[in-house]
Amino acid sequence: MAAQAPSGELSNLSVTESEGSKPKPNSSVATNGNLNRDSDDSDEDAEGPAAAAAATGAAKKKKKRKPKKKKSPVQQSDPPRVPLSQLFPNKQYPKGEEVEYVNENRYRTTDEEKRHLDNLNSDFLTDYRHGAEAHRQVRQWAQKNIKPGQTLTEIANGIEDAVRALVGHQGLEEGDALIAGMGFPTGLSINHCAAHYTPNAGDKMVLQQDDVMKVDFGVHVNGRIVDSAFTLAFNPRYDNLLEAVKAATNEGVKQAGIDARLGEIGGAIQEVMESYEVEIDGTTYPIKPIKNLNGHTILPYSIHGTKSVPIVKTNDQTKMEEGDVFAIETFGTTGKGVVHEEGQVSHYAKRRDAPNVDLRISSAKSLLKVIDKNFGTLPFCRRYLDRLGQEKYLLGLNNLVQSGIVEDYPPLVDRKGSYTAQFEHTILIRPTVKEVISRGDDY
Numbered sequence: 362m363a364a365q366a367p368s369g370e371l372s373n374l375s376v377t378e379s380e381g382s383k384p385k386p387n388s389s390v391a392t393n394g395n396l397n398r399d400s401d402d403s404d405e406d407a408e409g410p411a412a413a414a415a416a417t418g419a420a421k422k423k424k425k426r427k428p429k430k431k432k433s434p435v436q437q438s439d440p441p442r443v444p445l446s447q448l449f450p451n452k453q454y455p456k457g458e459e460v461e462y463v464n465e466n467r468y469r470t471t472d473e474e475k476r477h478l479d480n481l482n483s484d485f486l487t488d489y490r491h492g493a494e495a496h497r498q499v500r501q502w503a504q505k506n507i508k509p510g511q512t513l514t515e516i517a518n519g520i521e522d523a524v525r526a527l528v529g530h531q532g533l534e535e536g537d538a539l540i541a542g543m544g545f546p547t548g549l550s551i552n553h554c555a556a557h558y559t560p561n562a563g564d565k566m567v568l569q570q571d572d573v574m575k576v577d578f579g580v581h582v583n584g585r586i587v588d589s590a591f592t593l594a595f596n597p598r599y600d601n602l603l604e605a606v607k608a609a610t611n612e613g614v615k616q617a618g619i620d621a622r623l624g625e626i627g628g629a630i631q632e633v634m635e636s637y638e639v640e641i642d643g644t645t646y647p648i649k650p651i652k653n654l655n656g657h658t659i660l661p662y663s664i665h666g667t668k669s670v671p672i673v674k675t676n677d678q679t680k681m682e683e684g685d686v687f688a689i690e691t692f693g694t695t696g697k698g699v700v701h702e703e704g705q706v707s708h709y710a711k712r713r714d715a716p717n718v719d720l721r722i723s724s725a726k727s728l729l730k731v732i733d734k735n736f737g738t739l740p741f742c743r744r745y746l747d748r749l750g751q752e753k754y755l756l757g758l759n760n761l762v763q764s765g766i767v768e769d770y771p772p773l774v775d776r777k778g779s780y781t782a783q784f785e786h787t788i789l790i791r792p793t794v795k796e797v798i799s800r801g802d803d804y
């Protein structure tokens with residue numbers, strides 16, 4: 362989920378205009394550092410050395426060989442509905458991509474004290490890896506199954522039903538959505554809309570063949586939110602746009618680490634993004650970073666922490682620190698490179714620092730109770746209130762927004778007719794290594 366820069370900060374940013382004529386670098390970013398995807402099916406393991414041993418054994422003592430027990434293999438269904446607790450019974454969820462720190466932080470990988478600190482965090486890591494595996498399985502299913510002609514409502518429900526099944530919490534009983542489930546609503550933002558669009562009830566929008574859709578959804582387990590996004594397009598004319606943004610996000614992920622300065626990371630992201638261009642219908646466009654959208658820290662149950670990661674060069678000297686969790690997200694566009702709020706709001710979240718206001722409108726009071734019990738400070742959307750059976754809540758909801766208790770996140774759009782793309786990963790700045798928790802073999 363994108364963090365929007367306050368409009369005041371915009372004037373401090375200086376985006377150098379892309380020349381738009383540089384050749385596209387052949388930068389294929391390594392994505393499969395340390396992926397561990399081998400623990401999902403114990404039956405497969407038995408085919409390897411065990412099967413070989415059984416074969417040699419069979420030659421020697423044919424009679425003693427027991428008939429192979431036919432275990433019903435536990436594997437994910439299509440659509441995904443098998444809880445990950447069944448696929449990983451010992452809670453050994455796959456690790457993300459672990460990357461060693463560099464330079465003066467290189468010692469951390471083997472340092473005893475840092476390893477001890479890391480071990481103290483095992484619940485945190487288990488929850489994060491659980492959520493990340495759910496994200497990967499759901500998104501890889503979504504990438505295969507989302508097709509032009511589907512409604513955005515269908516697409517959002519498909520993703521959300523899968524996420525809730527995989528983490529084993531439907532979120533319909535009071536408090537259940539706070540244990541595990543959606544970390545924030547499924548963003549399905551199309552073309553010049555860069556972020557924060559998800560269908561409200563009655564939305565009839567249909568995905569089109571030439572659309573560019575950002576799919577940005579969050580999974581949380583015990584408040585540990587995995588925030589990761591990708592872009593889907595069906596027309597190959599957008600390939601360079603998607604490639605540019607994927608490479609820019611990977612550059613941000615690569616630059617991230619203990620003591621890395623946020624403004625410099627922005628500069629590195631910008632340089633990669635602006636080295637690309639894209640030709641659409643005979644016109645060549647430079648690819649610009651959307652300068653008022655940022656990556657951000659993630660706190661328990663809170664999607665936007667206190668630090669933000671610019672995607673253009675700034676003089677922000679703030680450093681990344683041990684224990685931080687960052688969402689590294691970048692947005693590229695053929696438009697202006699700036700987004701503004703436009704259209705009907707769908708995304709909301711209770712503020713961490715919500716004031717204790719005496720609410721006079723009774724519907725606002727009762728809605729706040731629903732929000733507290735089901736979402737806390739996790740972002741939610743109108744559809745989530747609908748599925749809890751809430752009705753006629755808009756007046757109350759708007760009152761909560763006006764009272765400063767709930768923040769609304771309107772859709773963020775660039776110039777009409779432009780195309781925008783996004784890729785995003787969540788990274789854990791662990792004491793010993795950086796873990797790109799949401800890394801998959803897709804992106």
Ligand SMILES: [Co+2]
Nearest residue numbers: 362363588688
């Ligand atoms: Co985000």
